[in-house]
Amino acid sequence: MSNLPEMFGSNVFNDRVMQEKLPKETYKALKRTIQQGMPLDLGVANVVANAMKDWAVERGCTHYTHWFQPMTGITAGKHDSFINPVGDDRVIMEFSGKELIKGEPDASSFPNGGIRATFEARGYTTWDPTSPAFIMDDSLYIPTAFCSYTGEVLDKKTPLLRSMERINTEAVKILHLLGKTNVNRVLTTVGSEQEYFLIDKAMYDRREDLMLTGRTLFGAKAIKGQELDDHYFGTIKTRVSAYMKDLDNELWKLGICSKTKHNEVAPAQHELAPIFNTSNIATDHNELTMELMKKVAEKHGLVCLLHEKPFKGVNGSGKHNNWSMSTDTGENLLEPGKNPENNLQFLLFLAAIVKAVHEYQDLLRITVATAGNDHRLGAHEAPPAIISMYLGDDLGQLVQAIIDGTEYVSKGKTKMLTGVDVLADFKKDTSDRNRTSPFAFTGNKFEFRSLGSSLNIACPNYMLNTMVAEELSQFYETLKNANHLDEAVRALIKKVFTEHQNIIFNGDNYAEEWIKEAERRGLYNLKSMPDAHAHFTDAKNVELFVKNKIFTEQEFKARCEIELEIYAKQLNIEALTMIDMAKRNILPAVSSYMKELTDLALAKKALSPLIPTMMEETAIVSLSEKLVAFSQKITALEAAVAAAPQHSDDNLTAARYYHDGVLSVMEELRAIGDSMESETAAKYWPYPTYTEMLFSV
Numbered sequence: 001m002s003n004l005p006e007m008f009g010s011n012v013f014n015d016r017v018m019q020e021k022l023p024k025e026t027y028k029a030l031k032r033t034i035q036q037g038m039p040l041d042l043g044v045a046n047v048v049a050n051a052m053k054d055w056a057v058e059r060g061c062t063h064y065t066h067w068f069q070p071m072t073g074i075t076a077g078k079h080d081s082f083i084n085p086v087g088d089d090r091v092i093m094e095f096s097g098k099e100l101i102k103g104e105p106d107a108s109s110f111p112n113g114g115i116r117a118t119f120e121a122r123g124y125t126t127w128d129p130t131s132p133a134f135i136m137d138d139s140l141y142i143p144t145a146f147c148s149y150t151g152e153v154l155d156k157k158t159p160l161l162r163s164m165e166r167i168n169t170e171a172v173k174i175l176h177l178l179g180k181t182n183v184n185r186v187l188t189t190v191g192s193e194q195e196y197f198l199i200d201k202a203m204y205d206r207r208e209d210l211m212l213t214g215r216t217l218f219g220a221k222a223i224k225g226q227e228l229d230d231h232y233f234g235t236i237k238t239r240v241s242a243y244m245k246d247l248d249n250e251l252w253k254l255g256i257c258s259k260t261k262h263n264e265v266a267p268a269q270h271e272l273a274p275i276f277n278t279s280n281i282a283t284d285h286n287e288l289t290m291e292l293m294k295k296v297a298e299k300h301g302l303v304c305l306l307h308e309k310p311f312k313g314v315n316g317s318g319k320h321n322n323w324s325m326s327t328d329t330g331e332n333l334l335e336p337g338k339n340p341e342n343n344l345q346f347l348l349f350l351a352a353i354v355k356a357v358h359e360y361q362d363l364l365r366i367t368v369a370t371a372g373n374d375h376r377l378g379a380h381e382a383p384p385a386i387i388s389m390y391l392g393d394d395l396g397q398l399v400q401a402i403i404d405g406t407e408y409v410s411k412g413k414t415k416m417l418t419g420v421d422v423l424a425d426f427k428k429d430t431s432d433r434n435r436t437s438p439f440a441f442t443g444n445k446f447e448f449r450s451l452g453s454s455l456n457i458a459c460p461n462y463m464l465n466t467m468v469a470e471e472l473s474q475f476y477e478t479l480k481n482a483n484h485l486d487e488a489v490r491a492l493i494k495k496v497f498t499e500h501q502n503i504i505f506n507g508d509n510y511a512e513e514w515i516k517e518a519e520r521r522g523l524y525n526l527k528s529m530p531d532a533h534a535h536f537t538d539a540k541n542v543e544l545f546v547k548n549k550i551f552t553e554q555e556f557k558a559r560c561e562i563e564l565e566i567y568a569k570q571l572n573i574e575a576l577t578m579i580d581m582a583k584r585n586i587l588p589a590v591s592s593y594m595k596e597l598t599d600l601a602l603a604k605k606a607l608s609p610l611i612p613t614m615m616e617e618t619a620i621v622s623l624s625e626k627l628v629a630f631s632q633k634i635t636a637l638e639a640a641v642a643a644a645p646q647h648s649d650d651n652l653t654a655a656r657y658y659h660d661g662v663l664s665v666m667e668e669l670r671a672i673g674d675s676m677e678s679e680t681a682a683k684y685w686p687y688p689t690y691t692e693m694l695f696s697v
């Protein structure tokens with residue numbers, strides 16, 4: 001489409017449409033709900049619903065759906081049509097305020113971590129007016145929160161919205177204390193960069209492992225990988241470029257500000273970055289982006305892989321969560337300004353974040369811990385499992401000067417002979433990028449880099465918002481009765497930086513020494529998903545969420561159970577898939593090849609004993625030995641899976657069992673399989689190879 005500004009947001013019931021379609025009073029009432037969280041009365045909802053329906057029907061919609069984000073990790077919704085019979089075999093299209101505000105999907109089949117018995121099957125979805133409704137596939141999508149009949153939270157959006165309220169309340173209190181009484185609201189903002197792989201659909205269809213688990217469970221390394229670094233930012237291939245263009249159009253129609261696209265480090269890997277938005281809308285948009293990435297790929301005969309590690313030996317995919325806070329007066333609270341050394345407001349918010357990341361490093365680690373992401377963290381392609389913060393040279397030196405009580409002189413600032421500072425702004429341009437840090441300051445925001453590519457970003461963001469809200473509330477208590485506010489703020493900043501400086505690390509996070517150094521500093525190194533989740537319900541974490549009213553204790557603990565259960569189930573499916581591939585395809589394929597070699601050797605011998613058969617014999621001996629080892633490993637893996645604790649048992653024990661007792665056997669089986677792949681004639685190998693998958697698009 002040529003007119004991008006006109007196309008942008010054309011499928012969104014956005015502010016412009018609302019102004020156009022709603023009576024003035026209704027519009028104002030709705031805005032009060034959106035901006036100030038005021039309750040919406042049914043009369044207003046009826047008018048809004050009707051306008052939404054008319055707008056959607058004009059655009060070809062027949063259905064509406066309450067769209068929500070249950071704990072499954074993907075979005076959900078059932079589609080109801082607008083039709084209503086009115087006698088004479090006629091129907092009209094109707095949509096009431098009640099239908100807009102509340103839906104009642106059956107909740108019994110969504111994970112709840114044992115909160116409810118299944119007989120209490122009812123669940124509720126409630127309209128979230130802060131994220132605009134939109135049209136997709138002839139349905140009107142209404143973003144909603146999802147809870148049980150008795151009010152327990154069953155989704156990812158509710159805690160995110162609550163955490164945004166918490167941080168808003170606490171940040172506004174601090175700003176008012178510092179004299180910024182014109183600020184009424186503080187919003188957290190997020191921009192999530194999304195990595196993904198594209199491969200040919202025909203090859204995908206032949207890979208049982210990709211279809212069932214999202215990653216390749218067998219596959220010898222391609223001869224060429226990413227070692228030449230010739231893919232990163234390289235020319236985008238025609239087919240990929242057509243895909244990206246199509247994807248952008250679809251995203252723009254939904255009002256998603258897709259901004260940047262480029263090739264990533266690994267072959268067949270790409271990235272998309274949007275312009276940031278509020279945490280809530282950014283989360284909805286990222287979920288939609290992932291869905292559209294997959295849908296649009298199909299149209300191009302491609303498949304979009306969002307798994308964190310689709311291919312062994314080449315970099316996996318992650319997601320960067322750029323996070324900041326800004327006021328309704330348009331100020332970014334993480335903007336250091338020209339003289340951060342005198343910017344107490346900035347330093348105070350920075351201190352809150354430093355303290356939060358230090359005290360709740362385990363939660364940040366937990367929130368990115370999944371079966372898929374375990375393959376990346378600490379593997380020298382993504383940040384390590386140890387959470388630390390990078391502030392950059394300038395800010396790092398400033399913090400150090402505050403701790404030491406010395407005067408801060410920015411090295412970046414050079415005075416010209418005229419005596420004028422030549423650096424316009426605080427080092428935004430030179431804050432050299434530390435790509436190895438999990439949590440890096442990047443000029444006016446923090447970039448949390450440990451997220452896996454398929455993760456719903458709601459979780460890291462409600463964790464982050466809640467922990468920072470908690471610190472801000474503690475700061476407020478310390479400062480509220482101070483006689484000399486400036487002095488009290490300075491003292492608090494110094495105290496916090498001093499006590500929490502151990503979380504700050506500006507060096508190479510991939511280095512061996514860092515592991516030892518981090519241990520000396522007493523930082524967590526939670527290597528695997530089960531290791532991390534063992535700390536999920538530590539008393540301080542439960543207290544954080546209960547005190548800040550994000551979850552009840554039961555709801556919080558249920559989240560942990562759900563994640564552990566998902567982990568064990570995923571590994572179980574992976575193991576079973578491997579066994580199936582090994583027994584039904586790889587074993588027979590290698591055997592057939594050996595038969596061909598044997599026949600050839602025998603034929604040669606029959607012709608004349610003088611014809612050498614060394615080649616066949618060497619290959620047969622090698623493959624025979626490997627086949628024996630391979631089938632023994634299959635048996636071992638079958639035994640390991642059979643001995644796994646059942647679902648009713650303790651979920652942490654089961655997760656640990658799969659990590660320690662199953663994953664390792666899978667790795668051993670794979671190693672033998674991959675080595676046979678490189679010795680077996682290509683025409684016998686049952687699966688597309690890494691070379692084919694990574695280089696054919």
Ligand code: ADP
Pocket residue numbers: 189190191192193273274275276277322323324325332444445
């Ligand atoms: P880079 O040079 O790393 O690409 P960008 O400034 O383009 O840095 O930011 C990368 C991501 O960070 C984008 O998604 C961008 O919209 C987002 N971002 C920028 N400013 C903010 C902010 N204040 N809050 C949240 N995200 C932001």
Ligand code: MG
Pocket residue numbers: 193320447
């Ligand atoms: Mg980035």
